[in-house]
Amino acid sequence: MNYRAVRAIYLFEMARTWRTLLQSIVSPVVSTSLYFVVFGAAIGSRISQVEGVSYGTFIVPGLIMLSVLTQSIANASFGIYFPKFAGTIYEILSAPISYFEIVLGYVGAAATKSIILGLIILATAGLFVPLHILHPVWMLTFLVLTAVTFSLFGFVIGIWADGFEKLQMIPMLVVTPLTFLGGSFYSINMLPPAWHSVALLNPVVYLISGFRWSFYEIADVSPIVSIGMTLAFLVACLVVIWWIFRTGYRLKN
């Protein structure tokens, strides 16, 4: 195991975060605060409690997930796409480093960033609404699993993309709608029965449901199912990455 290489990539990626502190940390915090103002205060004040908690409190796990999902994908996809675009990938490919180590460096850094971000948003939310976390260990488990899984997914997008448009396409066209429709702002039990069944096809429902359960023990689906679905997606991403490196897809040809 080339630990020094993993460390070099990890620190290089983290240095990029500190260098671009405004985009990386400040802007997601600002946009999340806006959600609180709009949904929590303005609209939320007209909505009575949802499943026993105030609306503002109810949306906190969903909002954190929304940011963690999108930022994990953005960080990891940009992290690997940019060296491809700038050409500096030659050095990574010619280094005595295994595929696993490359992924560990890039995905580790991307996941770290979104976990830090998730925790910052959690703290920010605490300023707006009263919070309680019933299962802190499970909360962290869901947070870390989601960050890692979607950083892996972002890594795949970064390899697949051959232009900046494609880099944006999946997050914009697929992930954002799935997150909004995944129960960030409502319980899917509030949907009509037909739509409720459709919503269960959305993988993000399971992530948000499990995460919300760790806060308030309110869940759309069982937390075991949530963990299972998250792990299944994690494994799927790992298989795709394994295939990418095995074939050299978009890297070595």
Add this chain to the structure above:
Amino acid sequence: MSSIISVANLSKTYGSGFRALKNVNLDIRRGEIFALLGPNGAGKTTLISIICGIANPSEGRTLVGGEDIRASYRKARSLIGLVPQELHTDAFETVWATVSFSRGLFGKPKNSAHIEKVLKDLSLWDKKDNKIITLSGGMKRRVMIAKALSHEPQVLFLDEPTAGVDVELRKGMWEVVRTLQQSGVTIILTTHYIEEAEEMADRIGVINKGEIVLVEDKATLMQKLGRKRLTLHLQGRLNALPDSLSQYELELCDSGTTLVYDYDTKGERTGITSLLSDLRSAGVRFNDLETTQSSLEDIFVDLVRTS
């Protein structure tokens, strides 16, 4: 001398069906400077990319320091430093950070003294805290060399190191390469500039259309270069050479109106004086004469055209 790189039956076919390399066999000797010449698209960069692990070969086997580049890629790659043709740099990093990053990436422990030495050797020391984006093209090229040397490689690939570099900087680069060779590093450079190969290389290889068409010691090649050609334009037509001129290995061309004599400028005697006096006694007269010297460029162009 033992081989540090050994390429056997290497082929590369791209997804489009284009065959960039066709059954290439090549051995690079430890400690030499090897110049790989070839026109654009000949396969120089593809060959280097495969040896360094950036591209996958379609067929064939490559050993670096006796280690297979696929089976023991860690050992093989840690011996290699690569300076690609294009200036690929992390624009917003400082020189020091990017060179230290390369060392870590190759699994070497921190060694500020070594990085300092590399930067000083390449006249980059006073730029160490500058962001790469602020540097000139020539400096960026040297930063890339510094990155490649950061992990103390035994083999250094320089893919067109002096393309688009001014004359003074080019000479400076040659100086750096020579110093590296003295410290025991094997250097493989690709170039368009024949002059560069002539100046630097111990051996020269020519690649064209994905095939190695020649590998020769520079000294041997230079001997071929040492040959000159005397061309005599005759006054009248000659049907056959007089017997008295048979010792000169003359060639009669242009339906008997031109005589061609090849000779060695490095020989003790060129034979020109006696040839001219023997021509006179044989009654062969000429209007004009000219001499030409074959250059590495001629040999190169010839090879590329006929291969």
